[in-house]
Amino acid sequence: MKNIFYVLILLVFLNASFAKENHVIANVPEASGICYSKHSDTLFVANDEGRVYELSLEGKILRKKRLGDYDLEGVACDDKKAQLYFAVEGSDNILVVKQKTLKVIKKIKINREYKGRTLLVKDKKRGLEGITMDDKYFYLSNQSERKYPRKDPSVIVKIDRISKKKADIKGIIDHKQLDISGLAIHDGYLYMVSDTDNNLIKYDIQRDNVVSVKELPDFAQEGVTFDDLGYIYFADDNGRVLKYLKTDLI
Secondary structure (H helix, E strand, O other): OOHHHHHHHHHHHHHHHHHHHOOOOEOOOOEEEEEEOOOOOEEEEEEOOOOEEEEEOOOOOOEEEEEOOOOOOEEEOOOOOEEEEEEEEOOOEEEEEOOOEEEEEEEEOOOOOEOEEOOOOOOOOOOOEEEEEEEOEEEEEOOOOOOOOOOOOEEEEEEOOOOOEOOOEEEEEOOOOOOEEEEEEEEEEEEEEEOOOEEEEEOOOOOEEEEEEOOOOOOOEEEEEEOOEEEEEEOOOOOEEEEEHHHHHH
């Protein structure tokens, strides 16, 4: 009996070590987006089946709630308003949710047309995939394996954050990268993850150019975010949340 007890303890230790070595801090089904909230010092993870999870920075699931029949493909944290903004694939909506109660406040419809062209192409393979924000704009990525100005471009669109029921595209970022599935703004730079190329791209918005492209470990990148302690987190569509030291990847 004592031997069985020691074996169980060893297995728990080995599993914990394996998870740490592989940077997995939590299991979240179909994790499709992630953001860090300074307001609560926690992570919020979007799920393809309309669920949101709140996690501690160590990966403990604190809350989870189904928001509705939505294909959530990205989430941004607004610390000033204590709100969450979800990119909803298929409907071209931004879903606005109160952080404290996880209650849906409203939906913002996005006008897909920009200067006579449809930029947010949507079908079974393409649609909204990532969202982040600064003080002036929402930034949304449209997942695609084609580059602008082709018919179904992989660009990031800037949406005015003025609160209204329908939002227009105010500009585009033609980053010339493929299949952008997650976005985050950190230290004044826009970071993107490419699911096709397994890359982390650092982009200077002011100078409108790519600063660096770093190869990531091979997993299904669907979201990226940073905390204030020097860590970077990824949502993995295979059902995981991963955590790395920022200095190990950037």
